[in-house]
Amino acid sequence: MIPTDEQEVIRRRDRLLASIALCTGLGLLLALPFALSAGAEFFLPLTAALVVAIALVPFLEWMERRRVPPALAALIAVIAFLLVANTALVLIIVPATDWFSILPQRLPRIQSNLAPLIDYYSQLQRFVDETVQMLASGPVAAAQTAAVDAPRSLLQFAATSAPSAIIQMVFGLLIIYFFLAGWTKLRRRTINSRDSFDGAMAVARVIQNVVDATSAYVLTIATVNLCLGAAVALSLWLVGMPSPLMWGGIVALLNFIPYFGPMLAAVLLALGGLMVFDDPWWALLPSALQVGFHLVEANIVTPMILGRRLTMNPLLILVSLAFWGWVWGTPGALLGVPLLIIIQTVVSAAGTPDIAGFLFERGTLVVSPRKENGEKEETPVADG
Numbered sequence: 001m002i003p004t005d006e007q008e009v010i011r012r013r014d015r016l017l018a019s020i021a022l023c024t025g026l027g028l029l030l031a032l033p034f035a036l037s038a039g040a041e042f043f044l045p046l047t048a049a050l051v052v053a054i055a056l057v058p059f060l061e062w063m064e065r066r067r068v069p070p071a072l073a074a075l076i077a078v079i080a081f082l083l084v085a086n087t088a089l090v091l092i093i094v095p096a097t098d099w100f101s102i103l104p105q106r107l108p109r110i111q112s113n114l115a116p117l118i119d120y121y122s123q124l125q126r127f128v129d130e131t132v133q134m135l136a137s138g139p140v141a142a143a144q145t146a147a148v149d150a151p152r153s154l155l156q157f158a159a160t161s162a163p164s165a166i167i168q169m170v171f172g173l174l175i176i177y178f179f180l181a182g183w184t185k186l187r188r189r190t191i192n193s194r195d196s197f198d199g200a201m202a203v204a205r206v207i208q209n210v211v212d213a214t215s216a217y218v219l220t221i222a223t224v225n226l227c228l229g230a231a232v233a234l235s236l237w238l239v240g241m242p243s244p245l246m247w248g249g250i251v252a253l254l255n256f257i258p259y260f261g262p263m264l265a266a267v268l269l270a271l272g273g274l275m276v277f278d279d280p281w282w283a284l285l286p287s288a289l290q291v292g293f294h295l296v297e298a299n300i301v302t303p304m305i306l307g308r309r310l311t312m313n314p315l316l317i318l319v320s321l322a323f324w325g326w327v328w329g330t331p332g333a334l335l336g337v338p339l340l341i342i343i344q345t346v347v348s349a350a351g352t353p354d355i356a357g358f359l360f361e362r363g364t365l366v367v368s369p370r371k372e373n374g375e376k377e378e379t380p381v382a383d384g
Contacts, residue, residue, distance in 0.1 A: 021187035023284055038328045044328050045168040049175035051338045052081060053183075055212045055218035060180050078173060079276055088249060095246035097273065110274040210345045218342055225252040228297050235289045242276060255297075257333045258317050262294045316340060 037042050056077045063073035119383040127242060187207055195201040235250025241247065254261035266287045273283035324332035 031261050033323065033327050040169060040328055044331055045172040046175060047339070047350075048331065048335060049172040049178065051214065051218070051335055051342075052172075053176045053179040054211055054214045054342075055338075056081065056176070056215075057183060057221075058215045060183060064184065070182050071281055074177050074183075077180055078177050078225075081176065084174075091251040092253065095243040097251070099243065099246075102275075109278070110271070111154060113355070122294070182344055206346060209348075210342055213341050213345050214338055215244065217306070218338055221302075224302055224305065225255045228252060228255055230292050232290050235293070236286055237284075239275070239285055239289070241286050247272065247286070251294075255338075257330075258321065258337065260289075260321065260333070262298075264289050265294075278328060311341065312337075312344070316344075 059080070060070075060073050060077050063076060064070060068076070112172050137273045187204075190207065191200045191204050194203055229248035229250075229252030231248075232251045233244040236244040236247050251262075251265045254265040257264075270284055270287035274280070277283040277285075280371060309354060317340065318338060320336040321333050324336040326332070328335070
């Protein structure tokens, strides 16, 4: 039997080693966002491709259950994703380029529509005048005179992009394909590599939970946003707004970013309405319609479809959006919620950190899920 003094020395040594490991891990964690930001050309397409691939896993498994070979099933999934992305590009980018090119011509109309409101604020009038002058003589005016055709497909977009953008797009597509093609073997190998049956079942459960939660959120939200965009496009067509499909696509895309996306869509629709209509109240109608549809979707439709299974803390969503938006900009904000779901799923399976208890008490670094659920663990009893 080990003497009490020696046990205390061993315990203090373990705590010291744990403290060093924890400080090292904390330093690496603090350096992680800067490394991700500096290596965005590599990490961003990699992360986006993995999220898309995980969302496509149920479609891949559905095809494999119908005797489709894994390589062919992965190729079909990638082609389906490309068709959706190409359709979104054609519906949004092409008309948006035309709207951007006529913006300098429509600035006087926007100013005249806002004149009744600006008259009450002389300082705001001066600010708007300076902004109009800056836009009229800046890059927007140059874009008006430049004869640049909008890309009509992903292939043309790649041909007119910088070489780095082409490399990133091809790299992302290859990641999606090879991830899906080797998904079944990868999962089987990961599970079979465990030494115990309980360990294999735990790994299988984590993998399945990550796939189910991520794909359920991405596909469900994509369907909801598609319906929201279609409803907004139909309503805009009824009120005579030009390019209703483009505006519906913008609303659907921005709705992937909680809180901030719908607000940005409302601002863009208000700007578009002021560019088209002469009556200021009628010009604000498209934005009002989008806000109304969003309130119904956010408070009734989405909670009813997703239920409580994928309910997340709003504070965590804001932190995730701010973090990934700071690291990668708008693409990072689009990936914020799926990445939060993946992290939450893994953490819930591994257990929540118990750093204080690990450093200063007798305990482990993580509280196991079974212990969190209130089940008492057996306490070993010493002989004698």
